Amino acid sequence: MKTSPILETVNLTKVFPGVIALDDVSLKLFPGEVLGLVGENGAGKSTLMKLIGGVYTPSKGQIFYQGEETHFRTPKDALDAGISIVYQELNLIPHLSVAENIFINRLPRRSGFVDWRKLYADTRRILEGSGMEGIDPRAIVADLPIGVKQSVEIAKALSYDARIILFDEPTSSLTGPEIENLFAVIRRLQERGIGIIYVSHHLDEIFEITDRIHILRDGKTVAVMPTAEADEETVVSRMVGRDIQNIYYKGEHTPAEVALEASGISDHFLKVVNFKVRRSEVVGIYGLLGSGRTELLKALIGARPIKGGEVKLNGRKVRFKHPHDAIKNGVIYSSEDRKGENLFFGNPIWKNITYLAIQVGRFVKSGFTQVKEERAAASEYAKRLNVKAPSIDVDVYNLSGGNQQKVCLAKALINDPDVILLDEPTRGIDVGAKLEIYRLIADLAEQGKAVVFVSSELPEIIGCTDRVYTMSEGRVTAELLGDDINEENVLKYCLEIGAAEGATS
Amino acid sequence: MKLNKSLFSSSEFIVLLGLLAIGAFFAFTSPVFLTKFNLLNILLQSSIQGIIAIGMTFVILTAGIDLSVGSVVALSGVIMALMLHAGVPVWLVILINLVFGVAIGVFHGFSITKIGMAPFIVTLATMAMARGLTMVLSDGKTIFDFPASFEFFGAGTIGPISVAVIIFLLYAFLAEVLLRSTVLGRNIYAVGSNPKAAALSGIRTQWILYFVYIVSGISCAIAGLVLTGRLGAAMPTAATGYELDAIAAVIIGGASLMGGKGTIVGTIIGVLLIGVINNGMNLLNVPPFWQSFLKGAVIFLAVMIDSLKNRQVEV
Numbered sequence: 001m002k003t004s005p006i007l008e009t010v011n012l013t014k015v016f017p018g019v020i021a022l023d024d025v026s027l028k029l030f031p032g033e034v035l036g037l038v039g040e041n042g043a044g045k046s047t048l049m050k051l052i053g054g055v056y057t058p059s060k061g062q063i064f065y066q067g068e069e070t071h072f073r074t075p076k077d078a079l080d081a082g083i084s085i086v087y088q089e090l091n092l093i094p095h096l097s098v099a100e101n102i103f104i105n106r107l108p109r110r111s112g113f114v115d116w117r118k119l120y121a122d123t124r125r126i127l128e129g130s131g132m133e134g135i136d137p138r139a140i141v142a143d144l145p146i147g148v149k150q151s152v153e154i155a156k157a158l159s160y161d162a163r164i165i166l167f168d169e170p171t172s173s174l175t176g177p178e179i180e181n182l183f184a185v186i187r188r189l190q191e192r193g194i195g196i197i198y199v200s201h202h203l204d205e206i207f208e209i210t211d212r213i214h215i216l217r218d219g220k221t222v223a224v225m226p227t228a229e230a231d232e233e234t235v236v237s238r239m240v241g242r243d244i245q246n247i248y249y250k251g252e253h254t255p256a257e258v259a260l261e262a263s264g265i266s267d268h269f270l271k272v273v274n275f276k277v278r279r280s281e282v283v284g285i286y287g288l289l290g291s292g293r294t295e296l297l298k299a300l301i302g303a304r305p306i307k308g309g310e311v312k313l314n315g316r317k318v319r320f321k322h323p324h325d326a327i328k329n330g331v332i333y334s335s336e337d338r339k340g341e342n343l344f345f346g347n348p349i350w351k352n353i354t355y356l357a358i359q360v361g362r363f364v365k366s367g368f369t370q371v372k373e374e375r376a377a378a379s380e381y382a383k384r385l386n387v388k389a390p391s392i393d394v395d396v397y398n399l400s401g402g403n404q405q406k407v408c409l410a411k412a413l414i415n416d417p418d419v420i421l422l423d424e425p426t427r428g429i430d431v432g433a434k435l436e437i438y439r440l441i442a443d444l445a446e447q448g449k450a451v452v453f454v455s456s457e458l459p460e461i462i463g464c465t466d467r468v469y470t471m472s473e474g475r476v477t478a479e480l481l482g483d484d485i486n487e488e489n490v491l492k493y494c495l496e497i498g499a500a501e502g503a504t505s
Numbered sequence: 506m507k508l509n510k511s512l513f514s515s516s517e518f519i520v521l522l523g524l525l526a527i528g529a530f531f532a533f534t535s536p537v538f539l540t541k542f543n544l545l546n547i548l549l550q551s552s553i554q555g556i557i558a559i560g561m562t563f564v565i566l567t568a569g570i571d572l573s574v575g576s577v578v579a580l581s582g583v584i585m586a587l588m589l590h591a592g593v594p595v596w597l598v599i600l601i602n603l604v605f606g607v608a609i610g611v612f613h614g615f616s617i618t619k620i621g622m623a624p625f626i627v628t629l630a631t632m633a634m635a636r637g638l639t640m641v642l643s644d645g646k647t648i649f650d651f652p653a654s655f656e657f658f659g660a661g662t663i664g665p666i667s668v669a670v671i672i673f674l675l676y677a678f679l680a681e682v683l684l685r686s687t688v689l690g691r692n693i694y695a696v697g698s699n700p701k702a703a704a705l706s707g708i709r710t711q712w713i714l715y716f717v718y719i720v721s722g723i724s725c726a727i728a729g730l731v732l733t734g735r736l737g738a739a740m741p742t743a744a745t746g747y748e749l750d751a752i753a754a755v756i757i758g759g760a761s762l763m764g765g766k767g768t769i770v771g772t773i774i775g776v777l778l779i780g781v782i783n784n785g786m787n788l789l790n791v792p793p794f795w796q797s798f799l800k801g802a803v804i805f806l807a808v809m810i811d812s813l814k815n816r817q818v819e820v
Contacts, residue, residue: 303705324707333705341705344698346765355695358688359707367687411706 036210054078084157147178248463251442265309284465336424350378402433516759531785551780552673560724568764576635581729586739606726610719659734697764
């Protein structure tokens with residue numbers, strides 16, 4: 001396979017006013033190769049992609065494409081030459097058909113009218129050539145599932161005779177089976193000799209799909225290695241710039257008495273769910289999107305009305321009618337949807353951190369908020385959770401995903417709750433912040449807290465929890481302990497549909 | 506340093522500059538404008554609008570709207586007038602009037618939170634119903650002749666200052682303190698900023714919505730009391746179109762119709778801006794048709810400046 005590279009950057013540098021975004025990066029991409037590009041936020045991945053894709057022009061250095069030096073001035077130049085970028089957010093027009101989206105701007109014409117027959121035939125040929133023959137060229141894009149939409153985006157790239165496709169976090173909104181589909185398509189492209197650069201925060205994907213890994217830190221190349229010779233610890237260590245022995249971390253704690261327990265709770269979606277979490281324990285819940293994980297947690301805190309079953313807190317029956325009741329009793333839920341359900345954009349960090357606390361009368365004297373105390377506490381928690389911001393007066397809107405997540409956690413923890421329900425606390429944040437959150441979860445369990453950790457990432461669930469529930473279609477399909485918590489089991493049970501409730505204890 | 510920066514870039518400050526600029530213009534063009542009598546007059550004329558706009562601020566902070574305020578003010582006036590003529594003592598009339606304001610708010614709160622109706626529609630319906638009831642109860646006629654102790658709230662003075670102005674400023678002060686320094690106030694902003702996050706943070710969002718519509722209802726009742734007292738008459742067509750001036754004042758003052766943003770101080774500056782324009786144009790004998798146009802243009806400009814300033818923040 002090692003022929004000459006289809007793409008090569010030599011000492012590529014991009015300087016923005018006041019910051020060197022990319023510093024002397026030399027990268028090679030061979031035909032038929034999948035190159036993983038990894039690094040923390042701000043490491044220079046996007047800048048590099050944009051330089052290759054013609055969005056930016058380099059400050060220094062060269063780009064060689066198919067052996068010749070190129071100077072793309074616009075994304076269109078790069079696209080016409082055969083370099084496409086598939087972005088995280090899809091750029092499709094929802095009300096048009098698949099075929100129209102693929103050939104938009106270039107619809108085949110015959111005497112002034114659109115030649116629909118040719119359009120559909122061309123589209124079909126592209127789809128079939130890349131393992132996407134299941135997609136109907138006439139289907140309206142808005143009606144397609146997100147995974148299929150992404151395939152359309154890839155087909156669009158291929159319609160330009162792409163020789164190189166850059167994928168920027170392509171799986172951020174895909175479910176498990178959709179990711180598998182994407183990988184199948186990528187492998188087909190690979191066979192056709194197309195060079196692929198794959199950017200992702202998800203290291204498991206990097207290890208599954210790439211041939212080589214190119215690691216960036218602070219705009220510089222810190223390592224390039226064949227995937228087969230790499231392991232997760234090495235890659236993460238290079239990304240964050242210090243030695244990481246264990247990415248996932250269980251800490252030292254022994255589960256004690258049951259803190260929160262649900263027996264047979266149900267509503268129109270949840271089907272007789274049994275669930276418990278002990279003090280000094282980290283319980284994982286794994287399931288695909290729509291499996292009922294979020295619904296379960298919301299039912300536990302009273303944000304969804306429960307039809308049947310009961311909830312016990314420290315052995316006493318409780319009936320939370322509103323999240324307020326749960327918070328008062330030391331049960332706190334932190335939503336996965338930071339923007340939509342957790343943070344108040346437009347408000348400063350300190351107010352976000354104390355919103356929950358003032359509901360139960362902390363930092364309040366006869367109805368009046370004690371701003372000085374509030375700010376002091378918020379400042380302390382922001383520091384404790386390592387929120388990186390110039391001051392606690394910064395609008396949370398302006399923080400990175402990782403720092404927003406830390407604000408969410410500070411908000412949840414400031415009340416010193418006994419039971420902490422964390423819904424996807426690591427979604428969309430970079431690996432440095434993830435490591436901090438894994439440590440924090442272990443610390444909480446050590447302090448005697450009952451922690452529930454919902455995640456869509458298998459390695460986290462396997463590596464950070466003491467006990468795992470798998471969920472599917474509103475049911476708990478299995479409860480796994482000790483050595484039973486492994487990839488094979490978790491995947492098997494989370495895909496199990498309508499499994500017997502007997503699997504739970 | 507930082508405080509100064511946020512102060513000078515705030516919406517309130519920019520509108521205040523606009524108010525001063527327009528004031529300066531009228532001061533140069535009309536010899537009467539800057540007299541003590543005229544300035545107190547502007548404050549008096551703004552007080553009824555101001556009381557209504559304070560209630561509107563609460564509602565708009567939660568991303569709601571209350572179109573019924575003008576009609577409710579008129580209805581409150583007619584109800585009080587009829588009770589006074591029936592011989593009900595003044596203190597009881599005022600109390601029942603406030604209860605009436607609360608009832609309007611509860612009706613709106615119930616329709617919005619429990620039935621799930623849109624605030625715009627509910628209050629549009631109330632606007633028509635209240636105006637209709639006003640006509641029915643008054644038989645379309647103006648009602649006169651009230652006890653002096655009743656008219657005191659609109660027409661009386663304490664020293665050189667009208668009672669109406671005192672009520673307005675006191676009410677504004679209470680509202681500002683409530684919004685700025687209490688948990689309830691913080692929760693109103695939270696519900697407007699992100700209702701889902703508010704509920705999951707333990708805020709009982711439905712109670713908050715009830716509360717803001719009740720505040721708006723009470724504001725109308727107080728405005729009805731002051732207006733009826735000042736005019737010495739309850740007119741079925743009173744306060745027509747006040748809802749639009751109130752909404753304009755709140756938005757000029759820097760609030761967002763999307764909720765979560767706005768202050769009482771801003772609203773008051775907005776009310777005064779509209780009051781100054783009305784007053785100045787009268788002093789300059791601007792024809793009424795042009796007055797309406799110019800007022801609209803100023804509202805447009807004020808909101809445009811704020812939108813341009815905030816544009817980069819939006820996605």
